[in-house]
Amino acid sequence: MHGFIAIYLREMLILKRRFKRQLAGMAVSPLLYLVTFGYAMGGLIQFGDVPYLHFLIPGLVAMASMTQSFAIASDINIARFYWNIFEEFQAAPISRLAYAAGETLAGMTRAFIGVAVILLLALLFGVRLSYGPLFWLAVFLNSFTFAALAVAMAMLVKSHADQALLTNFIITPMAFLGGTFFPIDKLPDWCQAILYCLPLTHASHAIRAVALGYPAATADYLALLAAGLVFFWLALYAVGRARD
Amino acid sequence: MIRIENLQKSYGAARAVDGVDLTVNRGELFAFLGPNGAGKTTTIRILTGLTKIGSGRVTIGGCDIAQNPRAAKRQCGLVAQHINLDSELSVRENLDIHGRLFAMPAQERRRRIDELLEYVEMTNRADHLVKQLSGGLKRRLMIARALMHQPRIIFLDEPTVGLDPAIRRRIWALIKRVRQDDATIFLTTHYIEEAEFLADRVAFLDQGKIVALDQPQNLMAKLGLWAIDQISGENMETHYFQSRDEAAQFSAGHDSAFTLRRVNLEDAFLSLTGKKVS
Structure with missing residues (x-):
């Protein structure tokens, strides 16, 4: 437990030092999406009786909880490849579980701050949705999934450049295709089948359903939980492999 | 205190450590001397759990590093060759996180941090961010951090590399002081004077093998x-x-x-x- 607290606390101290910059960074892209897609173009689009801005915000919540939690991979990499701090953890008598859990929770914390920023922006745009416990459960599972994936990837890559490449190939496509900006149920079946393999699609569905007051599908939560557990197991394995 | 039996480590076809046998006694200041690439850092990385053991057996304070790595690590403090401090955290925070990693209770952490900052003459820098410190101060902080959990063995990997001569002498004085406090010190260096000045015994390492091992004066007296x-x-x-x-x-x-x-x-x-x- 002490190892887990040390790892998590260290990340929080660094987050505290960079908090203002970090917060501004978390607000920029959602604000641009809200202005461009929601405000400027959104008036032209309506899904059923849901205005586009209302449709978009839960998608942005799903996207932000993914990107912010996955961003912990960059911090881990900087600590590993530039500052060599990872050696300090390897030489300490702590378990792989303590390390992986501490970093995963740090990623999740970033995700929750990112989501809070979006909900505040939504309020500024005059949008009020339902944010009940199932909303937060979906955010929790989504951020757990992508923080765990981030820890695994950060351990498996050999350089910081590889990490940027992974973000480009995994996170950016998922951000656009995972039901963030458009409903995927209008797409052909084969295309839907592919997109339902993405964890973010399940997160967008669950978060949007609850936020707009529709019943949430248990399957989405189970899919996220399963992905999260697989990625966390992968993270544990990868931490052990990170020694040369 | 440290027992190494037929230690080997290869990277592909290259043998970094090639059959090292060694015993380091309690309270001894032992130095590995050799040129860059001789296998000094690889050996220290294996002993401190940063690199997987290839073959052979290593025990630290009686604990096998492969079978009981956490018990072995608890007894060791490591000062790595390169600066590996958290530059965005303060001096105190760096020491505190280290104490937490080694399961030190809060009160003991506070007491030990104050004590160590005094020891390395950095009390007035406690709340400075590490990125504001000079190279010599960072090195002193790394030594303080390695001592934080009161290890029985301290590994110093090229502790004065890249430092100017005046600061190097200050670090040497600090190492001698640590040694007086009943710690076992395992040092690697490629500075002749460092090994001569500090070590009780020196092993010459070349291409992953120990070619000679004795007290510095005995190694020299043969000539x-x-x-x-x-x-x-x-x-x-x-x-x-x-x-x-x-x-x-x-x-x-x-x-x-x-x-x-x-x-x-x-x-x-x-x-x-x-x-x-x-």
Whole structure:
């Protein structure tokens, strides 16, 4: 437990030092999406009786909880490849579980701050949705999934450049295709089948359903939980492999 | 305190450590001396759990590092070759996180941090961010951090590399002080004077193998006490003598340029391996 607290606390101290910059960074892209897609173009689009801005915000919540939690991979990499701090953890008598859990929770914390920023922006745009416990459960599972994936990837890559490449190939496509900006149920079946393999699609569905007051599908939560557990197991394995 | 039996580690076809056998006694200041690439850092990385053991067996304070790594790590403090501090955290925070990693209770962490900052003369820097510190101060902080959990063995991997001579001497004084506090110290270096000045015993490491192991004065005494570098044209030849008189006699019989000096560990290393350490 002490190892887990040390790892998590260290990340929080660094987050505290960079908090203002970090917060501004978390607000920029959602604000641009809200202005461009929601405000400027959104008036032209309506899904059923849901205005586009209302449709978009839960998608942005799903996207932000993914990107912010996955961003912990960059911090881990900087600590590993530039500052060599990872050696300090390897030489300490702590378990792989303590390390992986501490970093995963740090990623999740970033995700929750990112989501809070979006909900505040939504309020500024005059949008009020339902944010009940199932909303937060979906955010929790989504951020757990992508923080765990981030820890695994950060351990498996050999350089910081590889990490940027992974973000480009995994996170950016998922951000656009995972039901963030458009409903995927209008797409052909084969295309839907592919997109339902993405964890973010399940997160967008669950978060949007609850936020707009529709019943949430248990399957989405189970899919996220399963992905999260697989990625966390992968993270544990990868931490052990990170020694040369 | 440290027992190493037939330690080997390869990277592909290259053997970084090639059958090292070694025992380091309690309270001893032991130095690995060798040129870059001799296998010093790889050995220290294996002993401290940063690199997987290839083959062989290592016990630290009686704990096998492969079978009981956490018990072995608890006894060790490591000062790595490069700066590996959290530059965005303060001096105090760096020490505190280290204490937490080693399960030190809050009160003990606070007491030990104050004590160590005084020890390395950094009390007035406690709340400075590490990125504001000079290279010498960062090195001192790394030593303080390695001592934080009161380890029985301290590994120092090239502790003064890249530091100017005045700061190097200050770090040496600090290492000598640590040693007086009943710790076992395992040091790697490619600085001759560092090994001569600090170590009780020195092992010469070349291409992953120990080629000699003894007290510094014994390693040097095999050649003699005095050396004469004879310079003729572009060549330099070194001759060794047991006494200054013998050396003087030798130089009187020749008319080329001479430099008379004490034998050092570089001479001993060169005579055994045909290479210079640095």
